[in-house]
Amino acid sequence: SLTSDWDLANYAAPSWLPRFEELDTTNMLLRQRIIFLGSQIDDMTADYVISQLLLLASEDQKKDIKLFINSPGGSVTAGMGIYDAMKLCKADVSTICMGLAASMGAFLLASGSKGKRFCMPNSRVMIHQPLGTAGGK
Template sequence: MRTIKKFWEIKATASDQSVGEVYIYSEISSEQFWGDETTATTFKDELAELGEVKTLNIFINSPGGSVFEGNSIYNIIKRHKAHVNVHVDGVAASIASVIAMSGDTIFMPANSMMMIHNPWTFAIGNSAELRKQADDMDRIRESLIEAYLGKAGEKLDRDRLIALLDAETWLTAQECLELGLCDSIEAPKQVAAKVDTKLFASYRNTPDALLNQTQDDEKQAERERLFREQLIAEAQTNLMKLQTGGIY
């Protein structure tokens, strides 16, 4: 049976059961293959299994993805009673940046980034249907605006935020701090992207350094995969020699 890898991992810390950890280290997806493996409902249920944790640490390294799924996760986290610490380990892009806004405290290493932009979609239909789609996108954008402004407070006004969204803006940790989109800057952290670069490539202004880094990570992962396959092949050959009485 095919196993679908979820875009999150939720667990209690080994040392303190009152602290929960959530890892969002891939694209935010709403696709369903064998049930509800990647739904916000499942996310909510798994989060509830942690029990009454007092602190929730959320670690994000994601290029974004489904707006509806991300908005749902944001709201689920905002309703949680625990104190929420968000750590942007590498990149919080698109809807992943909205999920980051769920944190009571947001930490960003000095070399991490956040990207904000207007929601976009593919649409087909007649003129009336396309006008409705545009109206729907405007309503969706309002929900994103509320999330950003709700965190930023007086450091960011609506007009400035809309200009940043229109421009698809990639923000450094320092810029996020100045805009109220994070609370603390930490020492730089090296984290492999572990994401599909196709989504990064679909954005207009993805920094070249990020695209190059994720491509380098993919190449390194491929080298490691080939090395593992070589070790497996050599082990199988040696086992065959042993089974047939061969000398080596």
């Protein structure tokens, strides 16, 4: 019958099919101790990067962690959370700009371990004065 052919409870994938997690580029990069920050920095992005930093720091305190950055910047508080996690790591955090590191992205690029901050030949870095407002009477 047709329903017996679609019984997914008893379905087993062929052994020659790779598992989904092995096809996930983020997991493949993480296994090489590479974190990719490729978006605006907000609370969700920061949580993701911080959790990856903490995971890699707990696995091996001596091997470098590489943080690739292509970000237009974003939230100061979220970025400072990433900065604090970078400084918490006993392993050196190497920062590499690919594309753009602007605003908070540039701050994180400059926060890499001494001697391990890099920019690709066609990348751009933009740093500006902090913005703020004051109100009152």
